[in-house]
Amino acid sequence: MPGAALDAVEGLVRRTLEGREGLLVVGLCGAQGSGKSTLAAGLRQRLERDGIPSAILSIDDLYRTRAEREELGRTVHPLLRTRGVPGTHDVALGLRVIDALARGEAAPLPRFDKAADDRQPVARWERAAAGTRLLLLEGWCVGARPQAAAALAQPVNALEREEDAQGVWRAYxxxxxAGDYQALFARLDRLMLLAAPGFEVVRRWRTQQEHDLRRDAGAGAGVMSDAQVTRFIQHYERLTRHILAEMPGRADLVIALDEARRVIGMGGTDYDR
Structure with a gap:
C-alpha cells in the first residue's frame, strides 16, 4: 500500500487518539483484494512502534462455522452456505471482543481458516492485550448500510437470476x-473506505488473492479455481456496488484506488489535507 495512504490513515487515527482515553474502534472497508490487510498491518506496526497497543479484527474472522452455515442453507436459503454476506457472520462474537477491549481487558481474537472454510479452534486464536488503545475492524462490508427494499427487486447478476429468482436470499x-450488523457498526468511532474504481476489477483482485492462498496453503480443499472465484464474487456484487455508491459521502476518510491499487485521490469528512 503506497505510503501516502498509510500516512493519511495514521494521521486520522492519531488525531482521534489525542486526548482520548480508552479504546478507539476504527472501521476499514474495502472490496475484496483492495489492500485492507496490508494497510491495517502497516498501521498497527507504526502505532506499536510508538507504544500504542493495537489489534486487528477482520470481519472475515467472524464467519459462522461451516455447520452453522449449513443449517442456514437448509432452513433459509441454499446460498447462505457460502460465507461472506451479512447473515453469515457471528456478530455477537464481534461485539463481545469490542466490549472486552472497551473494559480494558485482554480479549481473544477469532480466526477463520478460509482454506478449510471453518473457524479455527479457540486455542489458535490470537489475543489482544489488556489496555489495547486501537481496534481496527476491517472487512469488505464494514460500516455498510442496507438497501431500500425496492432496490432488491431486480437481480444484479446471473447468480441472483438463477439461484435467487424469488429474492429470498438477498432479502434475508x-x-x-439492517439488524445486528448496525449494532456492530455503531461501535465504530471512525470509518475509512478503500474505494475500488468499480466492481468489475474485483474479480481480478480476488483471483490474485486465491492464487496467493494456493501458494501458501497448497492446492488443498477450500482453495478455489478461477471459475469458482468468478461465481463466488457474485455473492458480494450487490452490496459492493451499493457501498461504492453510498459510503464515500459519509466516510471519515476515502482513499480512491485505480485498477492497479494505486492511490488516485483522497477525501472524506475528516480528511486532513
Missing amino acids: VNRAL
Whole structure:
C-alpha cells in the first residue's frame, strides 16, 4: 500500500487518539483484494512502534462455522452456505471482543481458516492485550448500510437470476445488515473506505488473492479455481456496488484506488489535507 495512504490513515487515527482515553474502534472497508490487510498491518506496526497497543479484527474472522452455515442453507436459503454476506457472520462474537477491549481487558481474537472454510479452534486464536488503545475492524462490508427494499427487486447478476429468482436470499441478507450488523457498526468511532474504481476489477483482485492462498496453503480443499472465484464474487456484487455508491459521502476518510491499487485521490469528512 503506497505510503501516502498509510500516512493519511495514521494521521486520522492519531488525531482521534489525542486526548482520548480508552479504546478507539476504527472501521476499514474495502472490496475484496483492495489492500485492507496490508494497510491495517502497516498501521498497527507504526502505532506499536510508538507504544500504542493495537489489534486487528477482520470481519472475515467472524464467519459462522461451516455447520452453522449449513443449517442456514437448509432452513433459509441454499446460498447462505457460502460465507461472506451479512447473515453469515457471528456478530455477537464481534461485539463481545469490542466490549472486552472497551473494559480494558485482554480479549481473544477469532480466526477463520478460509482454506478449510471453518473457524479455527479457540486455542489458535490470537489475543489482544489488556489496555489495547486501537481496534481496527476491517472487512469488505464494514460500516455498510442496507438497501431500500425496492432496490432488491431486480437481480444484479446471473447468480441472483438463477439461484435467487424469488429474492429470498438477498432479502434475508438485507434484513441481517439492517439488524445486528448496525449494532456492530455503531461501535465504530471512525470509518475509512478503500474505494475500488468499480466492481468489475474485483474479480481480478480476488483471483490474485486465491492464487496467493494456493501458494501458501497448497492446492488443498477450500482453495478455489478461477471459475469458482468468478461465481463466488457474485455473492458480494450487490452490496459492493451499493457501498461504492453510498459510503464515500459519509466516510471519515476515502482513499480512491485505480485498477492497479494505486492511490488516485483522497477525501472524506475528516480528511486532513
